[in-house]
Amino acid sequence: MQDERITRIARALCRSARIDPDSPLIDDRLLNGEASTDIIKFEVADGTQPAWTMFRGAALTFIHSHDDRVVARL
Numbered sequence: 649m650q651d652e653r654i655t656r657i658a659r660a661l662c663r664s665a666r667i668d669p670d671s672p673l674i675d676d677r678l679l680n681g682e683a684s685t686d687i688i689k690f691e692v693a694d695g696t697q698p699a700w701t702m703f704r705g706a707a708l709t710f711i712h713s714h715d716d717r718v719v720a721r722l
Contacts, residue, residue, distance in 0.1 A: 650711075655707075657703075658706070659700045662702075673702055
């Protein structure tokens with residue numbers, strides 16, 4: 649449930665930045681073989697991550713800062 653909420657908010661943030669959430673995200677860290685803990689393992693068919701994944705941290709921050717205000721599921 650929490651992961652679905654993060655995904656939904658991250659996709660909305662991506663759209664608000666006028667970026668297609670399903671467009672491939674090219675990350676220099678992935679191209680250079682460097683890994684980071686903030687990179688999730690979700691990948692699209694061609695091996696790249698979707699653009700909405702770069703908004704997961706912002707979505708999580710939003711959820712934590714507004715958790716007490718949300719009464720019903722969005």
